[in-house]
Amino acid sequence: MISRFFYPLPLPAAGEIQLPEALAHHAARVLRLRDGDPVILFDGTGGEMPAVLRLRGKLCFAELHERSEVERESPLRLVLVQALASGDKMDWIVQKAVELGVAAVVPVQAERSVLRLAGERAAKRVEHWQQVAVSACEQSGRNRVPVVAPICGLRDYLARPCEGVRLTLDPTATQRLLDAGRPAGEVHLLIGPEGGWSDDELAACRSAGCSGMGLGPRVLRTETAGLAAVAALQAVWGDF
Incomplete structure:
Protein backbone atom coordinates (compact mmCIF):
# COMPACT_ATOMS: atom_id res chain seq x y z
CA MET A 1 0.00 0.00 0.00
CA ILE A 2 1.11 3.56 -0.72
CA SER A 3 1.72 5.52 2.48
CA ARG A 4 -0.74 8.33 3.14
CA PHE A 5 0.05 11.48 5.13
CA PHE A 6 -2.01 14.34 6.47
CA TYR A 7 -0.47 17.68 5.46
CA PRO A 8 -1.48 20.33 8.03
CA LEU A 9 -1.65 23.23 5.55
CA PRO A 10 -3.64 23.75 2.32
CA LEU A 11 -1.93 21.84 -0.46
CA PRO A 12 -0.92 23.85 -3.55
CA ALA A 13 -2.18 22.77 -6.96
CA ALA A 14 1.27 21.70 -8.15
CA GLY A 15 5.00 21.98 -7.52
CA GLU A 16 7.16 20.77 -4.67
CA ILE A 17 6.64 21.27 -0.95
CA GLN A 18 8.81 20.65 2.08
CA LEU A 19 7.25 18.29 4.58
CA PRO A 20 6.98 19.39 8.23
CA GLU A 21 9.60 17.92 10.55
CA ALA A 22 7.27 15.46 12.30
CA LEU A 23 5.84 14.21 9.01
CA ALA A 24 9.28 13.94 7.44
CA HIS A 25 10.60 11.99 10.44
CA HIS A 26 7.70 9.55 10.26
CA ALA A 27 8.15 9.02 6.51
CA ALA A 28 11.94 8.71 6.39
CA ARG A 29 12.88 7.37 9.85
CA VAL A 30 9.86 5.38 11.02
CA LEU A 31 8.49 4.01 7.74
CA ARG A 32 11.95 4.12 6.11
CA LEU A 33 10.62 5.39 2.80
CA ARG A 34 13.22 6.15 0.15
CA ASP A 35 13.83 8.88 -2.37
CA GLY A 36 11.42 8.39 -5.27
CA ASP A 37 8.83 6.40 -3.32
CA PRO A 38 5.19 7.25 -4.10
CA VAL A 39 3.10 8.79 -1.33
CA ILE A 40 -0.35 10.35 -1.01
CA LEU A 41 -0.99 13.64 0.77
CA PHE A 42 -4.30 15.09 1.94
CA ASP A 43 -5.04 18.30 3.81
CA GLY A 44 -8.47 17.49 5.23
CA THR A 45 -10.47 19.64 2.83
CA GLY A 46 -11.40 16.73 0.56
CA GLY A 47 -9.58 14.92 -2.19
CA GLU A 48 -5.99 13.73 -2.13
CA MET A 49 -2.79 14.38 -4.00
CA PRO A 50 -0.41 11.68 -5.28
CA ALA A 51 3.20 12.69 -4.87
CA VAL A 52 6.77 11.42 -5.02
CA LEU A 53 9.05 11.63 -2.00
CA ARG A 54 12.30 13.55 -2.45
CA LEU A 55 15.00 13.22 0.23
CA ARG A 56 17.78 15.77 0.45
CA GLY A 57 19.96 15.21 3.46
CA LYS A 58 17.80 15.54 6.54
CA LEU A 59 15.09 17.40 4.64
CA CYS A 60 12.09 15.73 3.05
CA PHE A 61 10.08 17.09 0.11
CA ALA A 62 7.09 15.93 -1.91
CA GLU A 63 6.83 16.43 -5.66
CA LEU A 64 3.10 16.93 -6.22
CA HIS A 65 1.12 15.33 -9.04
CA GLU A 66 -2.43 16.05 -10.21
CA ARG A 67 -4.99 16.22 -7.43
CA SER A 68 -7.60 13.47 -7.22
CA GLU A 69 -11.04 14.45 -5.94
CA VAL A 70 -11.83 10.96 -4.63
CA GLU A 71 -14.02 10.95 -1.51
CA ARG A 72 -14.60 8.16 0.98
CA GLU A 73 -17.12 9.80 3.29
CA SER A 74 -20.34 8.05 4.24
CA PRO A 75 -23.65 9.50 2.99
CA LEU A 76 -24.81 9.15 6.60
CA ARG A 77 -23.41 11.88 8.83
Whole structure:
Protein backbone atom coordinates (compact mmCIF):
# COMPACT_ATOMS: atom_id res chain seq x y z
CA MET A 1 0.00 0.00 0.00
CA ILE A 2 1.11 3.56 -0.72
CA SER A 3 1.72 5.52 2.48
CA ARG A 4 -0.74 8.33 3.14
CA PHE A 5 0.05 11.48 5.13
CA PHE A 6 -2.01 14.34 6.47
CA TYR A 7 -0.47 17.68 5.46
CA PRO A 8 -1.48 20.33 8.03
CA LEU A 9 -1.65 23.23 5.55
CA PRO A 10 -3.64 23.75 2.32
CA LEU A 11 -1.93 21.84 -0.46
CA PRO A 12 -0.92 23.85 -3.55
CA ALA A 13 -2.18 22.77 -6.96
CA ALA A 14 1.27 21.70 -8.15
CA GLY A 15 5.00 21.98 -7.52
CA GLU A 16 7.16 20.77 -4.67
CA ILE A 17 6.64 21.27 -0.95
CA GLN A 18 8.81 20.65 2.08
CA LEU A 19 7.25 18.29 4.58
CA PRO A 20 6.98 19.39 8.23
CA GLU A 21 9.60 17.92 10.55
CA ALA A 22 7.27 15.46 12.30
CA LEU A 23 5.84 14.21 9.01
CA ALA A 24 9.28 13.94 7.44
CA HIS A 25 10.60 11.99 10.44
CA HIS A 26 7.70 9.55 10.26
CA ALA A 27 8.15 9.02 6.51
CA ALA A 28 11.94 8.71 6.39
CA ARG A 29 12.88 7.37 9.85
CA VAL A 30 9.86 5.38 11.02
CA LEU A 31 8.49 4.01 7.74
CA ARG A 32 11.95 4.12 6.11
CA LEU A 33 10.62 5.39 2.80
CA ARG A 34 13.22 6.15 0.15
CA ASP A 35 13.83 8.88 -2.37
CA GLY A 36 11.42 8.39 -5.27
CA ASP A 37 8.83 6.40 -3.32
CA PRO A 38 5.19 7.25 -4.10
CA VAL A 39 3.10 8.79 -1.33
CA ILE A 40 -0.35 10.35 -1.01
CA LEU A 41 -0.99 13.64 0.77
CA PHE A 42 -4.30 15.09 1.94
CA ASP A 43 -5.04 18.30 3.81
CA GLY A 44 -8.47 17.49 5.23
CA THR A 45 -10.47 19.64 2.83
CA GLY A 46 -11.40 16.73 0.56
CA GLY A 47 -9.58 14.92 -2.19
CA GLU A 48 -5.99 13.73 -2.13
CA MET A 49 -2.79 14.38 -4.00
CA PRO A 50 -0.41 11.68 -5.28
CA ALA A 51 3.20 12.69 -4.87
CA VAL A 52 6.77 11.42 -5.02
CA LEU A 53 9.05 11.63 -2.00
CA ARG A 54 12.30 13.55 -2.45
CA LEU A 55 15.00 13.22 0.23
CA ARG A 56 17.78 15.77 0.45
CA GLY A 57 19.96 15.21 3.46
CA LYS A 58 17.80 15.54 6.54
CA LEU A 59 15.09 17.40 4.64
CA CYS A 60 12.09 15.73 3.05
CA PHE A 61 10.08 17.09 0.11
CA ALA A 62 7.09 15.93 -1.91
CA GLU A 63 6.83 16.43 -5.66
CA LEU A 64 3.10 16.93 -6.22
CA HIS A 65 1.12 15.33 -9.04
CA GLU A 66 -2.43 16.05 -10.21
CA ARG A 67 -4.99 16.22 -7.43
CA SER A 68 -7.60 13.47 -7.22
CA GLU A 69 -11.04 14.45 -5.94
CA VAL A 70 -11.83 10.96 -4.63
CA GLU A 71 -14.02 10.95 -1.51
CA ARG A 72 -14.60 8.16 0.98
CA GLU A 73 -17.12 9.80 3.29
CA SER A 74 -20.34 8.05 4.24
CA PRO A 75 -23.65 9.50 2.99
CA LEU A 76 -24.81 9.15 6.60
CA ARG A 77 -23.41 11.88 8.83
CA LEU A 78 -22.77 10.19 12.17
CA VAL A 79 -21.72 12.06 15.30
CA LEU A 80 -20.47 9.89 18.17
CA VAL A 81 -21.27 11.46 21.54
CA GLN A 82 -19.08 9.37 23.83
CA ALA A 83 -19.03 9.55 27.62
CA LEU A 84 -15.45 9.63 28.87
CA ALA A 85 -14.00 6.16 29.34
CA SER A 86 -11.00 5.24 31.47
CA GLY A 87 -7.49 4.18 30.49
CA ASP A 88 -6.73 4.00 26.80
CA LYS A 89 -10.31 3.13 25.88
CA MET A 90 -10.96 6.61 24.48
CA ASP A 91 -8.00 6.26 22.10
CA TRP A 92 -9.43 2.97 20.86
CA ILE A 93 -12.96 4.39 20.51
CA VAL A 94 -11.82 7.47 18.56
CA GLN A 95 -9.54 5.44 16.29
CA LYS A 96 -12.11 2.79 15.39
CA ALA A 97 -15.02 5.23 15.11
CA VAL A 98 -13.06 7.28 12.56
CA GLU A 99 -12.20 4.12 10.63
CA LEU A 100 -15.92 3.24 10.59
CA GLY A 101 -16.82 6.64 9.17
CA VAL A 102 -18.08 8.97 11.91
CA ALA A 103 -18.11 12.64 10.98
CA ALA A 104 -17.32 13.96 14.47
CA VAL A 105 -16.68 12.84 18.05
CA VAL A 106 -18.04 14.72 21.06
CA PRO A 107 -16.51 13.59 24.40
CA VAL A 108 -18.87 14.24 27.32
CA GLN A 109 -18.36 14.10 31.07
CA ALA A 110 -20.98 11.79 32.57
CA GLU A 111 -21.93 11.32 36.22
CA ARG A 112 -20.42 7.84 36.27
CA SER A 113 -17.37 8.55 34.13
CA VAL A 114 -14.28 7.17 35.86
CA LEU A 115 -12.05 9.53 33.88
CA ARG A 116 -12.24 13.16 35.04
CA LEU A 117 -10.61 15.86 32.95
CA ALA A 118 -10.67 19.64 33.13
CA GLY A 119 -8.63 22.66 32.15
CA GLU A 120 -5.22 22.10 30.55
CA ARG A 121 -5.37 18.32 31.01
CA ALA A 122 -8.66 18.19 29.11
CA ALA A 123 -7.32 20.37 26.30
CA LYS A 124 -4.19 18.24 25.92
CA ARG A 125 -6.22 15.03 25.87
CA VAL A 126 -8.53 16.38 23.18
CA GLU A 127 -5.49 17.43 21.14
CA HIS A 128 -4.16 13.88 21.51
CA TRP A 129 -7.48 12.38 20.39
CA GLN A 130 -7.51 14.69 17.39
CA GLN A 131 -4.14 13.30 16.35
CA VAL A 132 -5.53 9.78 16.81
CA ALA A 133 -8.29 10.78 14.38
CA VAL A 134 -5.70 12.07 11.89
CA SER A 135 -3.76 8.80 12.06
CA ALA A 136 -6.97 6.82 11.57
CA CYS A 137 -7.72 8.84 8.43
CA GLU A 138 -4.23 8.17 7.09
CA GLN A 139 -4.73 4.45 7.62
CA SER A 140 -8.34 4.14 6.42
CA GLY A 141 -8.15 6.31 3.30
CA ARG A 142 -10.38 9.15 4.49
CA ASN A 143 -9.56 12.61 3.15
CA ARG A 144 -11.64 14.63 5.60
CA VAL A 145 -10.58 14.56 9.25
CA PRO A 146 -13.42 14.33 11.79
CA VAL A 147 -13.28 16.95 14.51
CA VAL A 148 -12.92 15.85 18.14
CA ALA A 149 -14.86 18.49 20.04
CA PRO A 150 -13.81 19.92 23.42
CA ILE A 151 -15.02 17.94 26.42
CA CYS A 152 -18.35 19.15 27.75
CA GLY A 153 -20.98 18.06 30.25
CA LEU A 154 -23.89 15.97 29.02
CA ARG A 155 -26.46 18.65 29.77
CA ASP A 156 -24.36 21.29 28.02
CA TYR A 157 -24.32 19.06 24.96
CA LEU A 158 -28.08 18.44 25.15
CA ALA A 159 -28.72 22.20 25.28
CA ARG A 160 -27.15 22.64 21.84
CA PRO A 161 -29.28 22.50 18.67
CA CYS A 162 -29.10 19.27 16.69
CA GLU A 163 -29.81 19.17 12.96
CA GLY A 164 -31.06 15.60 12.92
CA VAL A 165 -31.90 12.92 15.47
CA ARG A 166 -30.36 11.87 18.75
CA LEU A 167 -30.24 8.19 19.66
CA THR A 168 -29.32 7.09 23.18
CA LEU A 169 -28.15 3.53 23.72
CA ASP A 170 -30.24 2.14 26.56
CA PRO A 171 -30.30 -1.60 27.47
CA THR A 172 -33.90 -1.19 28.69
CA ALA A 173 -35.15 0.39 25.46
CA THR A 174 -37.67 -1.60 23.43
CA GLN A 175 -37.01 0.20 20.13
CA ARG A 176 -34.62 -1.53 17.78
CA LEU A 177 -32.56 0.09 15.06
CA LEU A 178 -34.78 -1.38 12.35
CA ASP A 179 -37.85 0.15 14.02
CA ALA A 180 -36.63 3.66 13.21
CA GLY A 181 -36.85 5.22 9.77
CA ARG A 182 -33.88 6.74 8.00
CA PRO A 183 -33.32 10.27 9.38
CA ALA A 184 -33.34 13.29 7.10
CA GLY A 185 -30.31 14.86 8.78
CA GLU A 186 -27.37 13.74 10.84
CA VAL A 187 -27.50 11.11 13.58
CA HIS A 188 -26.06 11.79 17.02
CA LEU A 189 -25.33 8.55 18.86
CA LEU A 190 -25.04 8.91 22.65
CA ILE A 191 -22.95 6.27 24.46
CA GLY A 192 -22.78 6.08 28.24
CA PRO A 193 -19.70 5.45 30.44
CA GLU A 194 -18.58 2.20 32.10
CA GLY A 195 -21.36 2.42 34.70
CA GLY A 196 -24.00 3.51 32.21
CA TRP A 197 -26.11 6.64 32.16
CA SER A 198 -27.72 7.58 35.48
CA ASP A 199 -31.52 7.78 35.75
CA ASP A 200 -31.27 11.58 35.82
CA GLU A 201 -29.14 11.58 32.67
CA LEU A 202 -31.56 9.29 30.85
CA ALA A 203 -34.42 11.57 31.88
CA ALA A 204 -32.48 14.59 30.59
CA CYS A 205 -31.88 12.79 27.29
CA ARG A 206 -35.57 12.01 26.90
CA SER A 207 -36.49 15.61 27.71
CA ALA A 208 -34.09 16.78 25.00
CA GLY A 209 -35.85 14.58 22.44
CA CYS A 210 -33.42 11.65 22.39
CA SER A 211 -34.83 8.31 21.35
CA GLY A 212 -33.74 5.27 23.34
CA MET A 213 -32.39 2.35 21.32
CA GLY A 214 -31.26 -1.12 22.30
CA LEU A 215 -28.66 -3.41 20.70
CA GLY A 216 -30.24 -6.75 21.43
CA PRO A 217 -30.51 -8.56 24.77
CA ARG A 218 -26.82 -8.26 25.63
CA VAL A 219 -25.22 -5.40 27.58
CA LEU A 220 -22.12 -4.15 25.77
CA ARG A 221 -19.13 -2.36 27.27
CA THR A 222 -18.78 1.34 26.52
CA GLU A 223 -15.84 0.72 24.17
CA THR A 224 -17.91 -1.87 22.28
CA ALA A 225 -21.38 -0.33 22.24
CA GLY A 226 -20.65 2.77 20.21
CA LEU A 227 -18.59 0.98 17.60
CA ALA A 228 -21.20 -1.77 17.22
CA ALA A 229 -23.94 0.83 16.82
CA VAL A 230 -21.93 2.85 14.29
CA ALA A 231 -21.30 -0.28 12.22
CA ALA A 232 -25.00 -1.20 12.38
CA LEU A 233 -26.10 2.29 11.34
CA GLN A 234 -23.63 2.26 8.46
CA ALA A 235 -25.02 -1.10 7.33
CA VAL A 236 -28.64 0.06 7.45
CA TRP A 237 -28.39 3.71 6.34
CA GLY A 238 -24.76 4.33 5.34
CA ASP A 239 -22.37 2.83 2.82
CA PHE A 240 -21.65 -0.65 4.17
